[in-house]
Amino acid sequence: MKYPKPLQQGSTIAITAFSSGIEKKHDARFRVVRENLESRGFNVVVGKCLYGQRKHVSAPAQKRADELMSFLMDDEIDAIYPPWGGQLAIELLPLIDFAKLQTVRPKWILGFSDVSTIAAVFTSKLSWATGHCSNLMDLTSEANDPLTANTLMHLSTSIGGSFSQTESKLYASSWPDIVTEPTSGIMPDTPTNWKWLVKPEFGSSIEGRLIGGCWDTLSHLFETEYLDLKGLSQRYSEGIVLYLENAEMSPTELARTILNMKFRGVFSCISGLLLGRSAAAVPKSDQSLSYYEVLEKYLMDIGIPVMIDLDIGHVPPNLTLINGAIVKVELNETGILHQYLK
Known part of the structure; x- marks a missing residue:
């Protein structure tokens, strides 16, 4: 790297x-x-x-x-x-x-x-x-x-070198008005809770080379010449940890996206999946699929550990994640993410 x-x-x-x-x-x-x-x-x-x-x-x-x-x-x-x-x-x-x-x-x-x-x-x-x-x-x-x-x-x-970050205590449910308050920072107001969707078979961590970003856009690039996860997994014996965050996809669009990733073999190229908080609109009808229902229905069987609701993406704050670094993410009572620039 x-x-x-x-x-x-x-x-x-x-x-x-x-x-x-x-x-x-x-x-x-x-x-x-x-x-x-x-x-x-x-x-x-x-x-x-x-x-x-x-x-x-x-x-x-x-x-x-x-x-x-x-x-x-x-x-x-x-x-x-x-x-x-x-x-x-x-x-x-x-x-x-x-x-x-x-x-x-x-x-x-x-x-x-x-x-x-x-x-x-x-x-x-x-x-x-x-x-x-x-x-x-x-x-x-x-x-x-x-x-x-x-x-x-x-x-x-x-x-x-290396650095570590701990999950935020609170996240912000809305962004500040930067036009009327140009110096403002976010106002965290909601408890953060990193969670396991699928726990590892052994231990309580995910490790490998880190890469990822916005699910909405990267979903169009997986297994093309631009984002070759299979090639990365062959180059790096540590394995690939993919992180993604949903900005705008509805639950049904997200379901199609996950299925498309399965069809293209994306999950067979990675050793772990980290998901940020979803910023997409919540369906109003209780007859509609929810974001969490989609994750549970379509990601429980992919054969790798999956951690969700991390500090990644359009619901701030954001971890600083280095694409290409070696990562170890631990989750027991609190989530801790270590990165090694090797």
Whole structure:
């Protein structure tokens, strides 16, 4: 696995919205976030593809891909950190020159949601470690819950080093209004409870090489040239631990997605599955399938341990997860996640 340089004072972070951009009403929040990065000693470079959400994106696909490539090819850049995700990062994949990227040092790609569409692919195709973590626009000085507040500290971990995180005490049932309160952090209000859906045959942990992201987008990439879990499992004897989080899929769509993964042999390529909290709308009718009913109906028989309701995804806060790192997730009374950058 090829790890980017640890982020530290003097590192340069490039900001480009390779999926959805920000709007003018987000200016105050963006200034707060940028000032927070600069106060920590980071250099910040802002690309031209930042503003705009026309047809869900900041700019046409080729323009977004060109700007992303320019930052990736620039070895003065240490990390690419979009403001947040979106919907259509997937259309950049055929426009990225992966052969060229073999000639440069790896850069961090950071964030969650549609950011993971690019990040997970880079880990699969280039063996670059990438980060699934709080989005850039979450990082204000008032974001003081431990998981969000420690995001950049974890990304400073030295190559060969390790760090650990414990499940949050509370998660936030809603996001702050960043337009009217541009400095605000999340307000955790609901008890967190990591749970076993399927316990391991022996012990109380899941171990392997970590990769994953947004279930809604990665489900379209499994076992393609962009996200080859079978190839990863053959390269890494530790086994592959896949993590996923549901942003918008209804229970019936999620059921179809899980069945599709079964048909394509995805679960035979991994040694464990971690699922974040679901952010999808809850069906109003008691005659409808629920999210948890889908998990119990379609994941109990996949032959690997499954842990659910972790601090991953669109129901914050977010763990900092390093795609490509070796992970050990333990769950007894409390969940603890250890990562080793080896």
